[in-house]
Amino acid sequence: MKFPLYLDNHATTPMDPRVLETMLPYFVEKFGNAASRNHAFGWEAEEAVEIARKQLARLIHADPKEIVFTSGATESDNLALKGVVEMYREKGDHIITCLTEHRAVLDTAKALETKRGIKVTYLPVDKTGLVSPDDVRRAITDKTILISIMLANNEIGTINPMKEIGKIAKEKGILLHCDATQGVGKIPVDVQEMGIDLMSFTAHKLYGPKGVGALYVRKKAPRVRIAPMIDGGGHERGMRSGTLPVPLIVGFGKACELCEQEMPTESVRLAKMRDHLQAGIMNSLEEVYLNGHPTQRLPHNLNISFAYVEGESLLMGVKEIALSSGSACTSATLEPSYVLRALGVGSDLAHSSIRFGLGRFNADEEIDYTIKRIIEIVTKLREMSPLYEMAKEGVDLKSVQWAVH
Amino acid sequence: MAYSEKVVDHFNNPRNMGSFKKDEEGVGTGIVGAPECGDVMKLQIKVQGDKIVDAKFKTFGCGSAIASSSLATEWMKGRTIEEAAKIKNTDIVQELNLPPVKIHCSVLAEDAIKAALNDYKKKAGESK
Numbered sequence: 220m221k222f223p224l225y226l227d228n229h230a231t232t233p234m235d236p237r238v239l240e241t242m243l244p245y246f247v248e249k250f251g252n253a254a255s256r257n258h259a260f261g262w263e264a265e266e267a268v269e270i271a272r273k274q275l276a277r278l279i280h281a282d283p284k285e286i287v288f289t290s291g292a293t294e295s296d297n298l299a300l301k302g303v304v305e306m307y308r309e310k311g312d313h314i315i316t317c318l319t320e321h322r323a324v325l326d327t328a329k330a331l332e333t334k335r336g337i338k339v340t341y342l343p344v345d346k347t348g349l350v351s352p353d354d355v356r357r358a359i360t361d362k363t364i365l366i367s368i369m370l371a372n373n374e375i376g377t378i379n380p381m382k383e384i385g386k387i388a389k390e391k392g393i394l395l396h397c398d399a400t401q402g403v404g405k406i407p408v409d410v411q412e413m414g415i416d417l418m419s420f421t422a423h424k425l426y427g428p429k430g431v432g433a434l435y436v437r438k439k440a441p442r443v444r445i446a447p448m449i450d451g452g453g454h455e456r457g458m459r460s461g462t463l464p465v466p467l468i469v470g471f472g473k474a475c476e477l478c479e480q481e482m483p484t485e486s487v488r489l490a491k492m493r494d495h496l497q498a499g500i501m502n503s504l505e506e507v508y509l510n511g512h513p514t515q516r517l518p519h520n521l522n523i524s525f526a527y528v529e530g531e532s533l534l535m536g537v538k539e540i541a542l543s544s545g546s547a548c549t550s551a552t553l554e555p556s557y558v559l560r561a562l563g564v565g566s567d568l569a570h571s572s573i574r575f576g577l578g579r580f581n582a583d584e585e586i587d588y589t590i591k592r593i594i595e596i597v598t599k600l601r602e603m604s605p606l607y608e609m610a611k612e613g614v615d616l617k618s619v620q621w622a623v624h
Numbered sequence: 625m626a627y628s629e630k631v632v633d634h635f636n637n638p639r640n641m642g643s644f645k646k647d648e649e650g651v652g653t654g655i656v657g658a659p660e661c662g663d664v665m666k667l668q669i670k671v672q673g674d675k676i677v678d679a680k681f682k683t684f685g686c687g688s689a690i691a692s693s694s695l696a697t698e699w700m701k702g703r704t705i706e707e708a709a710k711i712k713n714t715d716i717v718q719e720l721n722l723p724p725v726k727i728h729c730s731v732l733a734e735d736a737i738k739a740a741l742n743d744y745k746k747k748a749g750e751s752k
Contacts, residue, residue: 527684528684529662529663529684529685529686529689531662531686531687532635532685532686532687532689532690535627535632535635535686535687536635555662565660566659566660566661566662567659567660570659570660570661570662602641603638603641603682603683603684603690604664604682604683604684605655605664605665605666605682605683605684606659606664606684607684608643608666608682616659621657621658621659621660621664622656622657622658
């Protein structure tokens with residue numbers, strides 16, 4: 220085993236060496252500008268970009284012409300929300316999204332509220348993190364111009380019922396945007412079947428390079444129009460100007476192709492590994508709680524709370540394993556994860572949560588090692604925890620008058 | 625954010641971790657913080673005469689909170705009650721090189737020291 224172990228694949232994934240290999244010729248030899256129409260350098264670059272566009276489109280069941288390259292999912296989310304609002308402002312001023320969206324959607328929605336006077340409905344989720352299609356339907360008004368719901372949550376991995384939500388959006392004639400950053404390449408995504416009109420995703424979450432993302436923009440039934448945020452040379456059908464980063468796009472394409480080929484076996488392998496990790500930890504420790512949906516979740520995601528142990532100290536105790544905590548004690552706000560709060564997880568357990576994100580390059584022995592170390596450190600920190608001691612003495616922690624600071 | 629060497633050392637080798645019986649003679653107990661806020665500290669002192677002869681802690685919190693309370697027990701041992709009352713959170717910040725976002729851990733440790741001393745004084749007053 221090579222240390223530190225990497226189990227934080229929701230944050231980013233290592234690039235697949237096969238992806239790098241595909242990219243390399245496009246830095247020095249094939250350096251052309253894909254927008255150069257008058258010479259072979261440009262044609263070569265353009266051809267490479269179009270191959271990649273096809274690879275992306277294939278993975279999500281779209282037409283290559285419906286792919287707009289961006290710098291990443293954050294830009295795609297911004298472009299989708301702001302671009303739709305600017306284009307359809309006369310039709311209405313209402314957007315529907317949900318509380319557990321990524322900050323790239325939530326903060327964009329907030330900016331539209333304050334700067335553009337848009338009204339935003341933030342739908343709640345159930346205790347497993349699911350958005351209810353009925354809630355979506357009820358929130359729609361005659362002023363609604365966009366629904367933006369994520370495919371899979373980045374913390375808890377819960378997969379939303381996009382097909383049902385898409386059906387409602389179609390029925391009401393409202394555009395549906397989906398932040399599919401965590402899902403594309405990991406689970407089957409079909410924009411036709413799901414009724415998605417705009418969809419954000421990015422290369423670095425699926426073993427591609429950082430710095431390139433895409434926005435799917437439906438061309439037919441309906442033809443979606445968005446106002447650009449970046450003006451210039453009119454690249455990407457005028458929706459996103461700027462010289463295309465050809466090597467990154469080539470890598471993104473290859474990464475999508477590999478995901479498409481390997482998904483049937485890889486998702487099964489990861490789910491098996493994840494289930495082993497979950498069982499290994501939960502069968503050995505008491506008062507460990509799963510966050511998210513027990514089955515309707517990403518195959519490589521595991522998010523659990525360890526009662527009486529604070530998440531950041533847990534991470535500190537297993538420094539040789541790269542993990543993520545739902546407790547943001549390092550941030551200035553000291554607020555635990557807003558996603559877990561939206562699920563109704565108490566702040567005490569939200570502070571105790573750990574996210575495991577498995578990936579293509581993890582091996583079984585790494586999971587066994589992780590199980591062993593997590594059990595060790597949780598046991599040690601519980602010995603050190605006054606809360607655990609009180610609970611063992613029979614004190615009901617909820618009845619204690621804590622001095623909230 | 626990387627932790628300072630001293631924080632890592634206290635985290636890996638906590639000093640005086642454990643508990644005294646709360647009703648034991650000469651023991652003062654201070655519990656501060658709240659689970660909702662992500663940190664709870666329990667500091668205990670054992671006093672003979674006016675001297676703190678032993679101290680123990682248990683902490684639920686981040687590495688800096690654990691280190692702050694571990695350090696507090698080290699500093700309290702051997703001091704008189706009056707001397708221990710003079711330990712300031714800024715001393716802990718300095719000793720452990722705590723970054724600004726972790727200053728609240730040292731404040732909590734100072735509060736825990738005061739709470740333990742007050743509990744002892746209250747109990748001693750009652751038994752007189």
